[in-house]
Amino acid sequence: MAESVSGDVPNCSNCEDELALLFCEECEEHFCRECGEVLHKSAKRRTHNLRRIQPKQRSSEDILNDMPDLSLNGQSMLMSTDSQGSIDLDKTITAPDPSSLPDWTLQDVASWLASQSPAYADYAAAFQNNHIRGRVLPLLDSAALAELGVDAADQDSIIAAITRLQLEHEKSVVNTMLAEFPRAAM
The missing domain is CATH 1.10.150.50 (Transcription Factor, Ets-1)
Structure with a gap:
């Protein structure tokens, strides 16, 4: 399920450069797409529940x-x-x-x-x-x-x-x- 964010989207907890697009409930951290996918490919984290953060839609x-x-x-x-x-x-x-x-x-x-x-x-x-x-x-x-x-x-x-x-x-x-x-x- 996607989480809708109306305010500012936090930066990635890992690289700190990109805006976070994913939130891991088990890690309790926000990740950009690249970091979230790379860090959650391991067997230990593969079962974590990553939710997509949707920024406020703009025209x-x-x-x-x-x-x-x-x-x-x-x-x-x-x-x-x-x-x-x-x-x-x-x-x-x-x-x-x-x-x-x-x-x-x-x-x-x-x-x-x-x-x-x-x-x-x-x-x-x-x-x-x-x-x-x-x-x-x-x-x-x-x-x-x-x-x-x-x-x-x-x-x-x-x-x-x-x-x-x-x-x-x-x-x-x-x-x-x-x-x-x-x-x-x-």
Whole structure:
């Protein structure tokens, strides 16, 4: 059963960096998704009752309004809204740099998701409500996407996009490492 939290969600008791999404009744501690799953894979803790904490639901409009102003000369790089407040999806949506994938924020993931397809912008709220950041994004599979409310028809293409993103990130890491070591002349 999911516990609804109307106030601030506590940070993970283990890593202390991420917001807690799970509560273990036996440990009496809050965990982020990664820590909760890793720590409760052992035979000793496998039988513990982990409850999902659901943060107060926010509309996608609230989330977009909370995003930082990424504008240049008053023109939004992410999404622009007209005077009525409706989103103009014809504008270019700029994805964050893949080389910094592990450091991506909730907004970076939402921007990347929307840049893959305007239809995926609808999933940004679910990703943000579940605290999907850059270091968690590559861990998502079909089951996790289904849990986030992603349509079955979109799951394969989002997983393929995540795989391409991982490859771009790994390429940039390798290129950075190679640039640090001068090559000897043959």
